Amino acid sequence: MPELPEVETVRRGLAPVMEGRRITRATVNRPDLRWPFPPQMAERLTGARVIALRRRSKYILADLSTDETLLIHLGMSGRMLISAPPPISGDGAAPDRATLGEWHHHHPAPEKHDHVVLDMDTGARVTFNDARRFGAMDLMPTAAAEAHPLLAALGPEPLGNAFDETYLAARLKGRNTPIKAALLDQHLVAGLGNIYVCETLYRARIHPSRKAGRIAAPRAAALVPIIRDVLAEAITAGGSSLRDYRQADGELGYFQHSFQVYGREGAPCLTPGCTATIRRIVQSGRSSFYCPSCQK
CATH class of the missing domain: 1.10.8.50 (Helicase, Ruva Protein; domain 3)
Structure with missing residues (x-):
């Protein structure tokens, strides 16, 4: 199961694509993963802007403009993958170099285990793929996020000041x-x-x-x-x-x-x-x- 460094690496990879961006369409392809998804998750995510993307323990937390926070747990086989149409330069050609947050490959064909798909307002797509379905997603009020059952009893972050x-x-x-x-x-x-x-x-x-x-x-x-x-x-x-x-x-x-x-x-x-x-x-x-x- 991914540990703190793996989850933090994924968070850092997602941040340039998601932070400050709006989710134009959320697609939920099944009712559950490890646990049932929250009611109307696709509707609650669609149109929301991602204010901040942070990590708590082994969880990724996306704070939304709707005053809700999306909790993401990768589980044993969950993957957050980014794709986007290739950006076009002024002369009509794709740029030679990619920088962080620019993704130079087309959206791949949907796969069997693409359970949640987030289309961003930049054209980027974030796909949660989980073959074993031990991952999880949930939505909760941002103001009460630390009281979520998965977060409430956690100790301090090992990279934070409280852990000395x-x-x-x-x-x-x-x-x-x-x-x-x-x-x-x-x-x-x-x-x-x-x-x-x-x-x-x-x-x-x-x-x-x-x-x-x-x-x-x-x-x-x-x-x-x-x-x-x-x-x-x-x-x-x-x-x-x-x-x-x-x-x-x-x-x-x-x-x-x-x-x-x-x-x-x-x-x-x-x-x-x-x-x-x-x-x-x-x-x-x-x-x-x-x-x-x-x-x-």
């Missing part, structure tokens, strides 16, 4: 759960997933099974800049493409080529001088990858 060294050290103190499980707890910090927690703990030299409450406060506090570095690097790389994930322009993310432990079971540790190999254990049904020598 003092906060994390205090929240980990006394916890009897493994540090891996603690960092995956969306009530403690929003948006972290399995891949980036594995990478964070490797850089911090902390074993994923170590009890969160037994990590000394300075060492717990040191996790904050490491988390931010890992996420920032992943966003710069366009996220990690493992199965279905694509950026909004259809391109793959490339952070998977920088994995130091995730998915590297049996491979040599990349720490200089370390002769151990990466191991895998299962914690709460999820694979944890770590170096038995470097991580204690």
Whole structure:
């Protein structure tokens, strides 16, 4: 499932096409995805202008001129894809170079799993395609968006000011759960997933099974800049493409080529001088990858 870097990458790809633009037509091709769509969703979206496009945890939020907010969750296989007719230059020829927000390919033929289609006033089209239908969309009043059931209990954003060294050290103190499980707890910090927690703990030299409450406060506090570095690097790389994930322009993310432990079971540790190999254990049904020598 896409984690924070993948969702943020998609949001950044959509922003030049959607922010400040009006939805001239919304087409909803089925009554539901993971859950039923809200009543009259197509009618409520048609004519609305997108005021801002933001992210909360693993959700994209589009604030609309109608004082409603569209919530988008990609799920396991959801993709937000952009297409548009090629822009024409003054001499009648298509420009040679594309810039962010300009899309130089025709609208593709509709596909079976194109469930929601948003036609923008620029001619751009944003299509939500979801083969497995584990994604979701919902509409709620913008003023009450933070109270939505999917958002209300979320912890602070790991890239935000509320998530700092003092906060994390205090929240980990006394916890009897493994540090891996603690960092995956969306009530403690929003948006972290399995891949980036594995990478964070490797850089911090902390074993994923170590009890969160037994990590000394300075060492717990040191996790904050490491988390931010890992996420920032992943966003710069366009996220990690493992199965279905694509950026909004259809391109793959490339952070998977920088994995130091995730998915590297049996491979040599990349720490200089370390002769151990990466191991895998299962914690709460999820694979944890770590170096038995470097991580204690």
